[in-house]
Amino acid sequence: MLNNLLLELFYNFIPKTECQHDKVSPMSDGEYCPDCGRYIVNEWYITRCKCCGVRLQSVKKGESIIPAEKFCHNCGGSDYYLEKLSKIDFVNINYAVLIKRAMEDGTFVRTTQCWQDEENEGSPVLKLLPFFEKKHNI
Numbered sequence: 036m037l038n039n040l041l042l043e044l045f046y047n048f049i050p051k052t053e054c055q056h057d058k059v060s061p062m063s064d065g066e067y068c069p070d071c072g073r074y075i076v077n078e079w080y081i082t083r084c085k086c087c088g089v090r091l092q093s094v095k096k097g098e099s100i101i102p103a104e105k106f107c108h109n110c111g112g113s114d115y116y117l118e119k120l121s122k123i124d125f126v127n128i129n130y131a132v133l134i135k136r137a138m139e140d141g142t143f144v145r146t147t148q149c150w151q152d153e154e155n156e157g158s159p160v161l162k163l164l165p166f167f168e169k170k171h172n173i
């Protein structure tokens with residue numbers, strides 16, 4: 036049991052290799068992430084009470100967006116629905132959850148090809164890799 040706990044702690048400390056696109060501004064509709072080069076679209080979601088429609092403080096839990104509180108502060112209902120905001124404003128930003136979605140291949144592919152011209156004219160010198168002879172000591 037202790038081992039499981041340690042293992043869990045250990046895994047929590049492993050840095051995530053997946054890019055978090057931290058440099059992409061939350062206020063832009065979409066831009067390229069300078070860290071991973073993928074096109075990132077900001078999507079804002081809020082949850083609303085199904086009963087009275089009031090907006091609820093929303094949190095991200097795993098891959099889903101849920102209300103932070105179990106019951107609606109206005110009517111006490113527990114049902115909610117998810118609403119995608121087309122634009123964030125200063126009222127909704129306090130309730131909404133931001134999802135930075137990377138456009139995957141096929142949706143938003145931009146290919147850039149670069150050529151680098153040889154700076155020094157003339158024949159390029161090819162460097163040969165040093166050859167190491169394996170010595171067998173018997």
Ligand SMILES: [Zn+2]
Pocket residue numbers: 054055056057068069070071072073
């Ligand atoms: Zn990124």
Ligand SMILES: [Zn+2]
Pocket residue numbers: 084085086087088089107108109110111112
């Ligand atoms: Zn309600």
